[in-house]
Amino acid sequence: MHLHRFHGGLKLPDHKTESTVRPLLALDIPQVLFLPLSQHIGEPAEPLVGPGDTVLKGQRIGHANDYIAAHLHAPTSGRVREIAEYPVPHPSGLTAPCIVIEADGDDRWHDDRLRGWPDWHERDARSLRERIRDAGIVGLGGAAFPTAVKLNPRPGKAIHTLVVNGAECEPYISCDDTLMRERPKSVLAGVRIVAHLLGVERVLFAVEDNKPEALRALRDALSSHDRSRIQLVGIPSIYPTGGERQLIRVLTGREVPSAGLPADLGIVCHNPGTLKAVADAVLDGHPLISRIVTVTGPGVREPRNVEALIGTPFADLVAAAGGYAPEVNRLVMGGPMMGFAVGDDAVPVIKGTNCLLATRPQDTPEPGPLMPCIRCGECTRVCPANLLPQQLYWFAKSKNFDAIQDYGLFDCIECGCCARVCPSNIPLVQYYRFAKNEIWAREKERQKADLARERFEFRQLRQQREEQEKAERLARKKAAVAKQAPEGEKKAAIDAALERARAKKAAQTGENPADNGRPDT
Amino acid sequence: MRFETRTSPHLIPSHSVGGVMRQVLYALVPGTLAMTWFFGWGVLVNVMLAVLFAVGFEALMVALRRRPVGATLADSSAILAGWLFALAIPPLAPFWVLLTGTAFAIVVAKHLYGGLGYNPFNPAMVGYVVVLVSFPREISLWPAPEGLLHGSLTLLQTLQTSLTGRLPDGMEWDAITRASPLDLMRDGLVAGQTVGEVTRSPVFGSFSETGWEWTGNLFLLGGLWLLYRRVITWHIPAAMVLTLATTAGVFWVIDPDQFASPAFHVFSGAAIIGAFFIATDPVSAATTPLGRILYGAGIGLLTYVIRTWGGYPDAVAFAVLLMNMVAPTLDHYTRPRIFGHSRDRHG
Numbered sequence: 001m002h003l004h005r006f007h008g009g010l011k012l013p014d015h016k017t018e019s020t021v022r023p024l025l026a027l028d029i030p031q032v033l034f035l036p037l038s039q040h041i042g043e044p045a046e047p048l049v050g051p052g053d054t055v056l057k058g059q060r061i062g063h064a065n066d067y068i069a070a071h072l073h074a075p076t077s078g079r080v081r082e083i084a085e086y087p088v089p090h091p092s093g094l095t096a097p098c099i100v101i102e103a104d105g106d107d108r109w110h111d112d113r114l115r116g117w118p119d120w121h122e123r124d125a126r127s128l129r130e131r132i133r134d135a136g137i138v139g140l141g142g143a144a145f146p147t148a149v150k151l152n153p154r155p156g157k158a159i160h161t162l163v164v165n166g167a168e169c170e171p172y173i174s175c176d177d178t179l180m181r182e183r184p185k186s187v188l189a190g191v192r193i194v195a196h197l198l199g200v201e202r203v204l205f206a207v208e209d210n211k212p213e214a215l216r217a218l219r220d221a222l223s224s225h226d227r228s229r230i231q232l233v234g235i236p237s238i239y240p241t242g243g244e245r246q247l248i249r250v251l252t253g254r255e256v257p258s259a260g261l262p263a264d265l266g267i268v269c270h271n272p273g274t275l276k277a278v279a280d281a282v283l284d285g286h287p288l289i290s291r292i293v294t295v296t297g298p299g300v301r302e303p304r305n306v307e308a309l310i311g312t313p314f315a316d317l318v319a320a321a322g323g324y325a326p327e328v329n330r331l332v333m334g335g336p337m338m339g340f341a342v343g344d345d346a347v348p349v350i351k352g353t354n355c356l357l358a359t360r361p362q363d364t365p366e367p368g369p370l371m372p373c374i375r376c377g378e379c380t381r382v383c384p385a386n387l388l389p390q391q392l393y394w395f396a397k398s399k400n401f402d403a404i405q406d407y408g409l410f411d412c413i414e415c416g417c418c419a420r421v422c423p424s425n426i427p428l429v430q431y432y433r434f435a436k437n438e439i440w441a442r443e444k445e446r447q448k449a450d451l452a453r454e455r456f457e458f459r460q461l462r463q464q465r466e467e468q469e470k471a472e473r474l475a476r477k478k479a480a481v482a483k484q485a486p487e488g489e490k491k492a493a494i495d496a497a498l499e500r501a502r503a504k505k506a507a508q509t510g511e512n513p514a515d516n517g518r519p520d521t
Numbered sequence: 522m523r524f525e526t527r528t529s530p531h532l533i534p535s536h537s538v539g540g541v542m543r544q545v546l547y548a549l550v551p552g553t554l555a556m557t558w559f560f561g562w563g564v565l566v567n568v569m570l571a572v573l574f575a576v577g578f579e580a581l582m583v584a585l586r587r588r589p590v591g592a593t594l595a596d597s598s599a600i601l602a603g604w605l606f607a608l609a610i611p612p613l614a615p616f617w618v619l620l621t622g623t624a625f626a627i628v629v630a631k632h633l634y635g636g637l638g639y640n641p642f643n644p645a646m647v648g649y650v651v652v653l654v655s656f657p658r659e660i661s662l663w664p665a666p667e668g669l670l671h672g673s674l675t676l677l678q679t680l681q682t683s684l685t686g687r688l689p690d691g692m693e694w695d696a697i698t699r700a701s702p703l704d705l706m707r708d709g710l711v712a713g714q715t716v717g718e719v720t721r722s723p724v725f726g727s728f729s730e731t732g733w734e735w736t737g738n739l740f741l742l743g744g745l746w747l748l749y750r751r752v753i754t755w756h757i758p759a760a761m762v763l764t765l766a767t768t769a770g771v772f773w774v775i776d777p778d779q780f781a782s783p784a785f786h787v788f789s790g791a792a793i794i795g796a797f798f799i800a801t802d803p804v805s806a807a808t809t810p811l812g813r814i815l816y817g818a819g820i821g822l823l824t825y826v827i828r829t830w831g832g833y834p835d836a837v838a839f840a841v842l843l844m845n846m847v848a849p850t851l852d853h854y855t856r857p858r859i860f861g862h863s864r865d866r867h868g
Binding site: 245324330332367368373375381384 | 522523524525526527528529530531532533534535536537538539540541589592596636637638639754803804806808809810813852856857858859860861862863
């Protein structure tokens with residue numbers, strides 16, 4: 001297959017073997033699980049249980065109210081201790097509402113659990129999508145976008161190609177590699193289901209060529225029927241090949257339009273972990289309650305991959321990897337390029353947790369002092385979106401938000417290549433995030449202001465109209481009266497009417513005095 | 522357990538400003554040694570004095586601006602500016618030429634515009650142009666490139682000359698200096714000689730004067746090393762050398778008696794060091810790939826024009842400063858096509 005290349009990118013030291021020398025380990029059930037209600041892009045789930053409730057494994061405990069949202073399931077059986085704010089994995093070290101479950105150790109499945117569909121071939125796309133949604137599946141590559149949404153292309157957008165993104169281009173991370181090696185059949189089952197659901201003509205299964213064992217395992221697991229439809233493609237390991245847009249470019253030579261989605265090219269892209277979760281949901285009826293996480297880096301003693309229940313505290317994963325090395329000082333969720341450092345290892349594994357990376361001071365030395373940009377252009381050379389990062393930096397710094405958008409700020413995928421090569425130690429990606437947030441905030445502000453102005457203008461218009469109508473009514477009345485009666489006759493008529501009323505009142509009080517003082521009977 | 526929180530990337534930094542500057546300094550070493558070999562100790566004396574002055578002015582300015590002096594000096598940019606300036610100055614120039622030039626380079630061209638990263642003009646070239654117009658006599662006295670072995674001044678004599686501005690007793694400027702090849706060519710052509718007659722002079726080697734050729738070759742070596750180390754990109758040097766050679770080639774083909782060959786132009790004067798070390802100064806150059814090509818081409822073209830028809834033989838410095846002025850405009854109109862967009866965007 002002819003491969004293409006994208007502009008820029010970096011060859012990074014891959015550090016994958018550290019964690020792949022040890023076999024995959026299924027973690028014990030932790031005593032307490034912390035399940036954040038929001039684990040994905042979109043609206044948080046609404047809790048379906050309360051403190052003191054007993055929950056069973058696989059039971060839905062959080063409901064997705066929004067279209068872009070995902071259900072949450074109990075990873076094991078136990079009792080809900082509370083629903084309260086706890087630290088969650090987030091760059092800002094935020095706390096967020098979590099359902100806290102004390103495990104009872106029985107690991108008893110919920111009775112009403114979904115039933116497996118060995119006959120999935122006969123199911124239509126709609127019910128398969130519903131099943132995937134019921135299972136609470138989100139993209140497991142890290143971005144955690146609800147999968148059912150991605151499998152529901154807009155009408156008129158025919159999908160002809162499914163791309164499986166087994167690139168896993170960040171250094172250190174090997175959870176997809178491990179999954180593809182150890183459970184290639186499950187992954188391929190997920191591929192078949194999604195290919196069937198989308199009705200695609202072909203599947204391109206891309207794996208970076210630094211994972212020969214994964215490629216071999218997948219090749220061995222392919223049936224003869226698969227071989228005609230599913231094409232395994234070894235691709236060069238250049239960061240960030242695992243970016244959806246970059247991968248599509250490598251495989252097809254086409255670029256996803258800036259404002260569009262891969263679906264605009266007839267392509268949908270999924271991660272192997274996600275597809276394995278789809279297979280579990282469809283074939284066995286299992287919701288997404290666990291995932292493989294790479295626990296690695298020089299800051300842990302025995303780097304390895306573990307299968308952990310969602311909600312397991314990071315500390316338990318590190319313990320399974322032999323504990324911390326003596327000098328550990330930083331714990332990162334995700335890879336070294338796009339991951340963020342967490343302040344505490346009590347935070348739990350969420351659906352998007354692909355890797356825990358622990359480092360020591362000598363692995364991530366204090367960068368030198370922040371230096372001025374010398375416009376060396378290294379960032380331009382490595383930017384996979386072909387942007388001019390140093391120009392974006394100047395504009396972000398001067399808060400020139402019009403210019404920065406004109407220079408393609410929103411085409412930035414935040415891969416961090418520019419920051420990686422910047423000799424001046426400028427945290428470039430932070431500047432772009434700042435600019436994006438600022439622009440979004442202003443946009444919201446502007447919308448609010450627009451709405452207020454519209455309301456105000458409408459109110460003014462209404463008042464004006466009422467005023468005008470009143471004036472017209474008065475004028476009409478005046479005109480009518482004036483037409484009916486000249487001035488003198490009118491006064492005589494009024495006097496006559498008053499006279500009549502007075503006479504009537506006098507007559508009433510004289511004739512019926514008892515009416516007013518009638519006693520109750 | 523608590524951990525420090527820092528932003529990504531979580532890897533050992535791969536580059537530093539000081540590192541970049543130091544690589545350029547290393548790359549200057551072979552050419553500087555060659556110059557010393559052919560033109561005498563004055564080259565080294567100049568480099569040392571200019572670096573000393575440049576670092577002194579840098580420290581002074583940084584202190585006045587209340588910035589951390591040590592951290593700023595560690596970026597080595599002042600050393601580089603001083604060194605490049607020194608290479609442009611005749612080896613026996615008196616010290617006040619160096620003092621004036623470095624003062625303008627560091628104080629005016631660099632720090633009055635905001636320091637490293639903010640200067641629109643190449644500091645070393647600003648310093649050079651200032652002394653070129655201020656001390657025309659001192660700047661024109663280049664020793665004849667005869668090789669250190671038969672050189673006429675010892676290190677001590679050189680120092681003495683530099684400090685006093687006078688040659689040791691019994692020596693005459695006329696005896697030890699000679700016009701540079703570019704000057705020779707210009708004067709010869711003005712005097713009605715043909716190119717062939719000028720280059721038949723015994724001092725010429727294959728392309729240019731022997732000493733100048735070798736100096737150029739070794740600066741080229743350093744420049745290629747910078748390319749290999751990816752400290753610079755090919756755009757500016759390639760565009761500059763090719764444009765200079767092509768323009769020279771066109772005129773040379775039309776009238777080889779009146780216009781020197783492309784090889785002469787490329788290997789005489791500051792063309793090579795200019796292409797790899799001066800025009801590639803990132804701060805004052807264009808930054809987009811196409812912008813860099815146009816920027817380099819502009820310098821090459823202007824160098825030829827100034828050398829051939831202008832008033833100064835030292836064309837590279839002026840060409841660089843003129844192109845510095847248009848670098849921001851070049852950047853603006855040469856933005857690359859962004860991934861996922863159908864067309865280039867222009868302001």
